[in-house]
Amino acid sequence: MNRRIVLIAIALLLTILMGCETYTARSAKESIQAPTPVAEGELVTKYSLVEAEAQAEKEAKEAARLAEQERQAEAEELQRYEAMQESIASLEAEKSQLESNLKETSEALREERLTTKDLRTLIDESNLLAEELQATITTLESEIKRLDEMLQENQTALKDEQKNVKALQELLDERNLSVEYQDVEHAEVIKDFQTTIGNLQADIDALHQEIEEKEQALSEEKLAYEMLTYQAGELENLLSEQQSINNELQIIMHEAELKHAAELDSLGAVQEQRLLEMQNIIDSLKIDNELLTAQLEEKTQTLEERLRLEQQRIDEARRIEEERLGKQRENAEEMRKAEEAEKARLxxxxxxxxxxxxxxDLTLPRMYTTDEPTILSDENNPLNVLMLPLDDIRWSDPAMKNLVATSISDIKTPIIMVTGHMQNVIDLVRQLRRNAVLVEGGAIITPFHVVSTTNHGIRVQFSNTKTIRLSIAYLPEYAVLDAFTSGNDWKTIQKQVTSDRTKKLEEILAEGTTNEPTIIGASLFEPSYQDWSTFSPVPYRQIDYIWPLSNFLEESSFYDVYRATHFSADTDAGNTFVTENLKERIDYLYSRKVLPLQSSMLTIGGESIPDANNIARYGISATFLIP
Structure with a gap:
């Protein structure tokens, strides 16, 4: 009984191992269930959204895993053929073993005298197991048949390829034999040609020898004939030459007689001609003597004229030298006066x-006076003001003051308000050479008469009936901006420093009265709350944040001049502080009891060029109406 159970278990295990379906990504995909849609009206919460994101991530991972399994399944398909071959052999052996086991089992059952019921049950189970094994064997045989057909197709293709290669080889062999045969035929033909050429060459040599012999005999005869001809010609030439010599002697004798007679005639004519020429030379010498006498007299007069002109030239050169020396003395005197004037200026x-x-040693406020005259404006004239925020670090380049001064040299304005490092402010004031008052945080440069001074500002006489209060508010603070650009908690820092900075502004405002015209040049080192809103085109400004100092000044009845004279912060930014990642207005002109008419941004020489810290500063130019 135990042997029967063991055999059945082995048969079932083999059936499962060989007949189970390969798990593929496609079957796995079909087993994946889509998530149940959310019921209508179900509440969506943050937790449900997180769960949905987690589920989506899980499904993505599952899809990636299934894709990987599908790639592995494709690789397994390539290995199935070899596994099938091994399985066939093992199945055949197992089938034989199972059949022998079934026979042994039947014999054992008969020996043990099993009951008819148990035997029938065992036979049924054995038949069922045999049917399953037969089905598995049938499946494997069909798979083997398919693989054999593929193998036969590949072998047929290989045989065709081999036939093509063999045919190509035979063709090449035939071509080689043909070439060899042609080479043999060419060699025989060449040999025949060489034999023929040898025979022809021997005939030609014999003909050449015969021709040479005949030519030699002919040349000897010709030589004898030419000798006789030459001797006859020589005799004729001698006779003709003798006759020519006789004729030439007769001609020479006749010509000599004629020549002697002609020479006698020519000698007489030449003698007469020479006498005539000598008389002509005597006459021409007389004329030349007269001409030379006249020229000598003329040259004498010319020499006297030249001496006179040379004396005039000497007198003119002496006069010019005296004038040059006089001008040199005048220039030396002017240079001396210029040096004295320069010394006086210095x-x-x-x-x-x-x-x-x-x-x-500097104490504030401090008056700085020059030779600039004091002025008064007409009652209804507008007032032009410049606000120049200089670097809060001392200039390292001595030329910076010249650059700043040159950049505003063409702007005619009676009031210039300067903030920044005090040494930079002093250098610019000296460079401009205009009346000024140094106060805490900067300077106010103006030709108006200064009525009174305070620590942060002055009161000037604008016209006969009007005075103006001018103040400087210089509150450097980088902690908030640094925290903002670094992404730190800048609002907390802002709250910590605002109290002291607001008190400083209150002290500056307290130096004047609320009912007098006042203009403040302020470097607050924080943006204006009017530039920050959810509608700003600058992404980091899109928050509604009330920057305290600008809000404090507006609550104190001051106008933000640039913002009051421009349409909006979206179209007219007016940035006075520009870095690589921050562009803001931190420098302002504020006015109270003074009407701002217009304002514009101003380039400040080298200050508007990014420095070593990549910071550029810009100023403000504004026009006011004093009521």
Whole structure:
């Protein structure tokens, strides 16, 4: 009984191993169930969204896993053929073994005298197992048949290819034999040609020898004939030459007689001609003597004229030299006066410079006066003002003050408000050589009469009946901007520093009264709240944040001049502080009891060129109406 159970278990295990279907990505894909759609009206929460994202990520991973399994299944298909061959042999052996086992089992059952029921059950199970094995064998045989057909097709193609190669080889062999045969025939023909050529060459040599012999005999005869002909010709030439000599002797004798007679005649004529020529030479010498006498007299007069002209030239050169020396003395005198004027200017400039002591000894406010005249404006004239924010680090380039001064040299304005490092402010004030007052945080440059001064500003006489309050607010603070650009908690830092900065502004405003015209040049080092809103085109400004200092000044009845005279922050940014990743207005002109008419941005020489920290600064130009 135990042997029967063991045999049945082995048969079932073999059936499962050989007949199970290969797991593929396609069957796995069909087994994946789509997620149940969300019921209508189901509440969507943050947790449900997170769960949905996690489920989507899980499904993506599952899809990637299934794709990987499909690639592996394709590789397994390539290995199935070899596995099938091995399986066939093992199945055949197992089939034989199972049949022998069935026979042994039947015999054992008969020996053990099993009951009819048990035997029938065992036979049924054996038949079922045999049917399953037969089905598996049939499947494997069909697969083997398919693979054999593929193998036969590949072998047929290979045989065809081999036939083609063999035919090509035979063709090449035939061509080689043909070439060899042609080479043999060519060799025989060449040999015949060479024999024929040898025979012809012997005949030609015999003919050449015969021709040479005949030519030699002919040349000897010809030589004898030419000798006789030459001797006859020589005799004829001698006779003709003798006759020619006789004729030439007769001609020479006749010509000599004629020549002697002609020479006698010519000698007489030449003698007469020479006498005539000598008389002519005597006459021409007389004429030349007269001409030379006249020329000598003329040259004498010309020499006297030249001496007179040379004396005039000497007198003119002496006069010119005297004039040159006189001009040289005048130039030396002018140079001396210019040097004295320069010394006086330098002395005056040094006196002006001495009005401002070294930075460590400087006390504020400090007046700086030059020879610039004091002015008064007409009652209804507009007032032009410049706001120049300079670097809050001392200039390392001495030429910077010249660049800044040159950039505003063509702008005619009676008030210039300057902020920044105090030494930079002092250098610019000295370079401009205009009346100024140094206050805390900067300077106010103006030719208006200064009525009074305070720590942060002055009061000037604008016209006969009007005075104006001018103040400087210089509040450097980089912690907030640095935290903002670094992505740190800048709002907390802003709240920590706002109290002291607001108190400083209150002190500056308290130096004047609320009912007098006031203009403030302010470097607040923080943006204006009017530039920041959810509608801003600048992404980092798209928050509604109330920057405290600009809000404080507006609550104190001051106009933000640039924003009041431009349409909006979206179209007219007006940035005065520009870095690689930050562009903002941190420098302002504010006015109270003064009407702003217009304003514009201003390039400040070298300050508007990015420095070592990649920071560029820009100023503001504005026009006001004083009521």
């Amino acid at each position: 002395a005056a400039l040094e006196a002006e410079y001495q009005q401002i002591p070294p930075l460590e």
